[in-house]
Amino acid sequence: MDYERFFSADVPSFLRSPVREIFRKVDLQAICSFAGGYPAAVTFPTDQIPGLAAAVLEKYGTRALQYGATQGVPELRAAIAARYGVPVSQVQITTSSQQGIDVCSRVFLDPGDIVLAQSPVYLGALQSFRAYRARVDAVGEHNATSSIKFIYVIPDFNNPTGKTLTLEERKEIVALARELDILIVEDSPYRELRYSGETLPTLRELAPERTLHLGSFSKIFAPGFRLGWIIGPEPLLEQIYVCKQCLDLCPPVLDQYMACEFLTSGALDANLVNTIAEYKRRRDLMLDLLEKYMPAGTSWTHPDGGLFLWLTLPESIDTVALYDEALSAGVAYVAGSFFYPDGSHRNTMRLNFSFIEESKMEPGIKILVAVLAKALTNK
Amino acid sequence: MDYERFFSADVPSFLRSPVREIFRKVDLQAICSFAGGYPAAVTFPTDQIPGLAAAVLEKYGTRALQYGATQGVPELRAAIAARYGVPVSQVQITTSSQQGIDVCSRVFLDPGDIVLAQSPVYLGALQSFRAYRARVDAVGEHNATSSIKFIYVIPDFNNPTGKTLTLEERKEIVALARELDILIVEDSPYRELRYSGETLPTLRELAPERTLHLGSFSKIFAPGFRLGWIIGPEPLLEQIYVCKQCLDLCPPVLDQYMACEFLTSGALDANLVNTIAEYKRRRDLMLDLLEKYMPAGTSWTHPDGGLFLWLTLPESIDTVALYDEALSAGVAYVAGSFFYPDGSHRNTMRLNFSFIEESKMEPGIKILVAVLAKALTNK
Numbered sequence: 001m002d003y004e005r006f007f008s009a010d011v012p013s014f015l016r017s018p019v020r021e022i023f024r025k026v027d028l029q030a031i032c033s034f035a036g037g038y039p040a041a042v043t044f045p046t047d048q049i050p051g052l053a054a055a056v057l058e059k060y061g062t063r064a065l066q067y068g069a070t071q072g073v074p075e076l077r078a079a080i081a082a083r084y085g086v087p088v089s090q091v092q093i094t095t096s097s098q099q100g101i102d103v104c105s106r107v108f109l110d111p112g113d114i115v116l117a118q119s120p121v122y123l124g125a126l127q128s129f130r131a132y133r134a135r136v137d138a139v140g141e142h143n144a145t146s147s148i149k150f151i152y153v154i155p156d157f158n159n160p161t162g163k164t165l166t167l168e169e170r171k172e173i174v175a176l177a178r179e180l181d182i183l184i185v186e187d188s189p190y191r192e193l194r195y196s197g198e199t200l201p202t203l204r205e206l207a208p209e210r211t212l213h214l215g216s217f218s219k220i221f222a223p224g225f226r227l228g229w230i231i232g233p234e235p236l237l238e239q240i241y242v243c244k245q246c247l248d249l250c251p252p253v254l255d256q257y258m259a260c261e262f263l264t265s266g267a268l269d270a271n272l273v274n275t276i277a278e279y280k281r282r283r284d285l286m287l288d289l290l291e292k293y294m295p296a297g298t299s300w301t302h303p304d305g306g307l308f309l310w311l312t313l314p315e316s317i318d319t320v321a322l323y324d325e326a327l328s329a330g331v332a333y334v335a336g337s338f339f340y341p342d343g344s345h346r347n348t349m350r351l352n353f354s355f356i357e358e359s360k361m362e363p364g365i366k367i368l369v370a371v372l373a374k375a376l377t378n379k
Numbered sequence: 380m381d382y383e384r385f386f387s388a389d390v391p392s393f394l395r396s397p398v399r400e401i402f403r404k405v406d407l408q409a410i411c412s413f414a415g416g417y418p419a420a421v422t423f424p425t426d427q428i429p430g431l432a433a434a435v436l437e438k439y440g441t442r443a444l445q446y447g448a449t450q451g452v453p454e455l456r457a458a459i460a461a462r463y464g465v466p467v468s469q470v471q472i473t474t475s476s477q478q479g480i481d482v483c484s485r486v487f488l489d490p491g492d493i494v495l496a497q498s499p500v501y502l503g504a505l506q507s508f509r510a511y512r513a514r515v516d517a518v519g520e521h522n523a524t525s526s527i528k529f530i531y532v533i534p535d536f537n538n539p540t541g542k543t544l545t546l547e548e549r550k551e552i553v554a555l556a557r558e559l560d561i562l563i564v565e566d567s568p569y570r571e572l573r574y575s576g577e578t579l580p581t582l583r584e585l586a587p588e589r590t591l592h593l594g595s596f597s598k599i600f601a602p603g604f605r606l607g608w609i610i611g612p613e614p615l616l617e618q619i620y621v622c623k624q625c626l627d628l629c630p631p632v633l634d635q636y637m638a639c640e641f642l643t644s645g646a647l648d649a650n651l652v653n654t655i656a657e658y659k660r661r662r663d664l665m666l667d668l669l670e671k672y673m674p675a676g677t678s679w680t681h682p683d684g685g686l687f688l689w690l691t692l693p694e695s696i697d698t699v700a701l702y703d704e705a706l707s708a709g710v711a712y713v714a715g716s717f718f719y720p721d722g723s724h725r726n727t728m729r730l731n732f733s734f735i736e737e738s739k740m741e742p743g744i745k746i747l748v749a750v751l752a753k754a755l756t757n758k
Contacts, residue, residue, distance in 0.1 A: 001588055001589070001612070001614075003612065003614040003615055006487055006528060006529075006561075006562055006615070007486060007618060008485065008486060008487055008488055008489045008492075008511075009489050010485070011486060011618055011622075014621045014622060015621075016621050016624070017624050020449055020624055020628075036446070038445060038446055039445075041440075041441035041444070041445060042441075044441050044444045044445075046436060046440070046441055046444060049432055049436055049444070049633070050429050050432045050433040050436065051429075053429045054429040057425060057428055057429065061420075061425070062421075062423050062425055064603060065420070065423045065425060065428070065601035065602070065603040065604075066417060066418075066420060066423075066601070066603055067415070067417055067597075067602045067603070068603065070399055095474055095605070095627050095631075096627040096628060098625070098626070098627050098628045099626060099627045101625075102626050102627070105625075106387065106389070107386060107387060107390060108385055108386065108387055109387055110387045110388050110389075113387075124624070124625070124628065127624060127625045128625045131622070131625050132387075149385060150385075182385075183385055209380055210380070218446075222444035222445070222633075223444070223445060223446045223632075224443060224444040224445055224446070224447065224631065224632030224633045225444075225631060225632075225633065226474070226628075226629070226630070226631045226632075233380070233382065235380075235382040236382055236385070239386060239390055239393065242393045242394075242395050243390075243393060245396050245399055245503070245506060246393075246477070246480075246481050246484075246503070246506045246507045246510050247477070247478060247481050247626070248474050248475040248477050248481070248605055249475060249477045249503070249605075250605070251605070252474075252603065252604060252605045252631045252634055253602075253603030253604075253605075254428070254601075254603045254604065254634070255631055255633070255634060
């Protein structure tokens, strides 16, 4: 049967995640992977999970297993509202922060609309925007036009670059959004993972009237729960709520109560101290290794937090072309050009330092450097 | 601020669920509710949940808390494949059966497309189709046209009517789909809840080449887990997989492993025996009460399974107009006209018999009958 003709007009714009495609084919545990954005398993409160489940059923009974409110269970909404100092009415729980991006795309974007974004841009966001046939333009390289719907920004420890916006840059984003009179979608999954430097205000704090702030439990609890939240103005959340009825009726309920219990008991903050210490050590080791081994003409970002850093190699290097060879040699990364809508910047790569065990970091970097050295010699 | 101008062209087609709006305002425990499609809390394996969580962490370790494959964790896909006798490659796990409907809408529907459906039609499906600006036409009242993308059917214990398609009717649906050369979306959340009569083949079994079969754990495990599945041809699942990357990356992982453990250990089937016995008793009681109390000129369906039956009242009754009065009197139902795209059939209602405690059934029906009797007298 020819199935092609059944597909909607959006489908040809669907973009496969090259990262997910890697995961489909490769056992990440068997190689030195700097590829995914996976948290370290040692940061998960694994031993606490059965106890959390028991505590939740003790406290909420069968409510924890029944359908829940589309906005999220009231207790978790209240806990998020309290943590971030906003009214409960401004909190929508989402089934993952990725769903937050998707629902914003669905509620705001029409084919041909423009999203302004940092360049390079998070792949999952690029996928969502493209799937609604919107165009992604780099902030600063855009023409002011009425079809710009929002600016998408990861202000803290950006995926893929690891960079953090200064206060001045945050104010510029807000000024631009106000000048163009558009919304801001602030994607903030890493904000609580800061290893150095000072915490700066969120874009939502600077422009609450037009910002949808997306949060995530994936990096402060565990990604297997697929829970996030949106904080934003009620009139926007109201349409997101109606849309979410279609998406999945409500977020997973037992998971929400477990996240709520983990958060309100103080266990989340206690665990976060260890997570931050763990990742800070991995970041520092990674920076030391790059300093020690990387060939001349290579530069990289020095992130104050998050999971990633960004490597810029000599112009002659093509990280897409080198990828299979690197994988065969036992190391994985994500080619930087995947994060550019136009596929440019083929001499860059994203390196993740959260997932890989510390003992595999030096061997992994050495393999990577050998692959790069060979490519440089051949030029 | 004026937020309206930010919304996409789809947003005006978003349809709020009147059912979810009821839940937003009314404490269902405090009244006699025949409204929602909630399973009975007594059917949940509540006591087994902490043990399931512990068993899963014992067996799978931190994998149960990490990001998972977009298609679903391999173990659960294999368990579903084995249960329904299909290859694993034809199974996609979804974050709720509602997501299954949404992703099919997203992958197949363009504005102006037509979905053929039984009339009346499940509200959550109607919401999804409308949100993509597709039109819903009743099977049998359609004109053959190339913009018909699929037939949406709940063959077993339909929501809202409780009706089950005969084998002959199933064959007619399949013949129509083949004649029009369109897909079939078979929504099958209630199939395992049969209280009488013979199990008939699924539409997928009759037309595997063109059917997407949507299953759900909500009625055989617990809806708080938000887990479902799609069984269908690989070329269709492949695009659904790419789409799902944008939606939420992957279904909740711990929940998937818990569902898998519940299923493969045999606990699901053991629990299902009790669930079926419980619901059969409630259905029988409901039918007895309707027989005993309903005024002349009222008829209702006699479902062989599922959660609902459908009441047709004398023409003079308007169940939408009566709704607030009924609620004030302490009883909730869903007006039948909500399940018709054109809002017709205002003398019908959907009654759910799974959620309400048995002790509240007779008082609830008596309140409902009193409200109806008053309305009939006033005419």
